[in-house]
Amino acid sequence: MPAELMVRAGEKEYPVLVGKGTYEEAVPGIMRRLKPACVSVVSHPALQEMHGGALEKAIIEGLPSSGRIIWFTFPEGEENKTLVTVMAGYRFLLEKGFTREDLVLAFGGGVVGDLAGFLAATYMRGVRYLQLPTTLMSMVDSSIGGKTGVDLPEGKNIVGCFHHPEAVIADVSVLATLPGREVLNGLAEVAKYGFLYDPEILREMEGWPEGRPGGEYDFAPLVRRCAAHKARVVGEDERDLRGIRALLNYGHTFGHALEAALGYRMLRHGEAVALGMIMASRLAEWSGLARTPLVERHLRVLLPLLREVPRPLNISSREILRFMEADKKKGQALRFVLLKDWQSPVLVESLASDLVEEAVQESLRDLSEGE
Ligand SMILES: NC(=O)c1ccc[n+]([C@@H]2O[C@H](COP(=O)([O-])OP(=O)(O)OC[C@H]3O[C@@H](n4cnc5c(N)ncnc54)[C@H](O)[C@@H]3O)[C@@H](O)[C@H]2O)c1
Ligand SMILES: [Zn+2]
Known part of the structure; x- marks a missing residue:
């Protein structure tokens, strides 16, 4: 059973689940509770290809037989975290008959999370969404706390708003496909929690022979620890x-x-x-x-x-x-x-x-x- 921590943000309270196999464990129950008729998964094509199957299976298990899954994918990269992509998203949802009772799933790193969160915050004055972070960076940081938004040519994250997800579900098994440089990228934010709040994290990082974890490393405890710091600070x-x-x-x-x-x-x-x-x-x-x-x-x-x-x-x-x-x-x-x-x-x-x-x-x- 994955450990559960809660984010308390104003009136809203939502769980953060971190573990191995959390899609299978948690997604069906959330679908039964939220009862969307349509689930729109926002992601990148390669992520759909690599990990979409396991996710779909978990969604379908909790959806009624009339339920639908629609994928809105866009190319990877910060350069696509723009209003142009959001506009394509609005049109896609509208065309598919996506309503205010339906549910958006942000399935990717921080780029997907920020963009899908903003899409959900603004489509028809706001619909519910889940954060399913797939990078170390998004698991320990960007998926928690409700900051959503996109970039302008003039600067990053210029347009955006606060919109909290219904839940954050991190399945660390997807990190197996994360490129090495992206692991190092996320570890920088991990170290940040160490310097700011948590001597244990620093001690663990200092114990890694090459300054990074070995191949069989289980990220769940570390991610959980960082997510707890983020959740506390947001609260x-x-x-x-x-x-x-x-x-x-x-x-x-x-x-x-x-x-x-x-x-x-x-x-x-x-x-x-x-x-x-x-x-x-x-x-x-x-x-x-x-x-x-x-x-x-x-x-x-x-x-x-x-x-x-x-x-x-x-x-x-x-x-x-x-x-x-x-x-x-x-x-x-x-x-x-x-x-x-x-x-x-x-x-x-x-x-x-x-x-x-x-x-x-x-x-x-x-x-x-x-x-
Ligand atoms: N909202 C917030 O509070 C907050 C906080 C920090 C950062 N951010 C934002 O997060 C973004 C950066 O996020 P990021 O570092 O996750 O980058 P990213 O979303 O661009 O992901 C990095 C790359 O990894 C790929 N990828 C993702 N998951 C994978 C997996 N499991 N296997 C293989 N490849 C995978 C992606 O397709 C992408 O190419 C920035 O836009 C930043 O502004 C937001
Ligand atoms: Zn950062």
């Missing part, structure tokens, strides 16, 4: 207004600037965040905020996750700073999450920009020297 600060959910942005101020400066190619989000956490650890030490040395352990845990990053990155600390300044001009305060100590994060607003730039520069050097 304490659902709308990201109290400075609690904002702490989950550890490494992200640097990370977002890195991603943007590199045109969202070159680096996966988690890789950018890993580098960003290294930068933040330096900044915490140099600014005198940290009461303990931080950098060395950050490098030990995070550099192995950056092994597939193409080198050199061909980016200067100046350019990265420029992107951070650009965010500031758009009215977003330039805030850093820094550690005073292990598992002791704070939000910091004003820092000398030459110190920030030096932290960036030094960490880029670590990357080019590491592995």
Whole structure:
């Protein structure tokens, strides 16, 4: 039986299930409870091909014989997380006679989850949906918490809203097909929970001989642990207004600037965040905020996750700073999450920009020297 944890978000409460074989175990029951006449699975063609069969079987088991499953698939990649894809989704649902009583299933990584969640939030003023995350990143982070949305050419996640799923169901057996670099990508967010909240996670990561888990590794306990942190934080600060959910942005101020400066190619989000956490650890030490040395352990845990990053990155600390300044001009305060100590994060607003730039520069050097 998979362990169950609950997300409490305002009036709404929903379960997060993590385990092996959770589709089979949990999906039929959810279908019987929600009673949709039509289930629209939003996904990518390759995922439908690889794992769609097992999912369909579980859905059918809980649907009445008149029930229907319709697949809306779109090509992979952040570049398809757009209103153009959402529009195609609206038209598809309308044409298939999908109604407000029906159910959307987000079956994929964060790209599918964010887009399908937004589609569900806005189609006919909002329909119910489930998150079925299939990447490590989406299992430990993006599927929980109700943030949905799409990108504009001007920036990521500019259009979106809060819309919580009815349930999050993570079946870790699908991770068997996840490409290695995507595993490393998700592990960066895992490490983030370690630095922010959970010494056990760091200890486990430090025990992996090559800085990543071996082939037969069972991800369920680790995913469950991270999902519990995310669920707790969302419960304490659902709308990201109290400075609690904002702490989950550890490494992200640097990370977002890195991603943007590199045109969202070159680096996966988690890789950018890993580098960003290294930068933040330096900044915490140099600014005198940290009461303990931080950098060395950050490098030990995070550099192995950056092994597939193409080198050199061909980016200067100046350019990265420029992107951070650009965010500031758009009215977003330039805030850093820094550690005073292990598992002791704070939000910091004003820092000398030459110190920030030096932290960036030094960490880029670590990357080019590491592995
Ligand atoms: N809503 C939130 O709170 C939140 C939080 C963090 C990130 N995000 C968003 O998440 C997105 C990134 O998500 P991601 O890292 O999961 O990337 P992704 O969704 O692009 O997935 C990465 C790749 O892995 C493939 N894939 C997925 N599952 C697979 C499997 N089981 N086997 C083989 N291949 C598989 C996908 O098709 C894709 O090509 C970004 O758009 C980001 O903005 C949202
Ligand atoms: Zn992130």
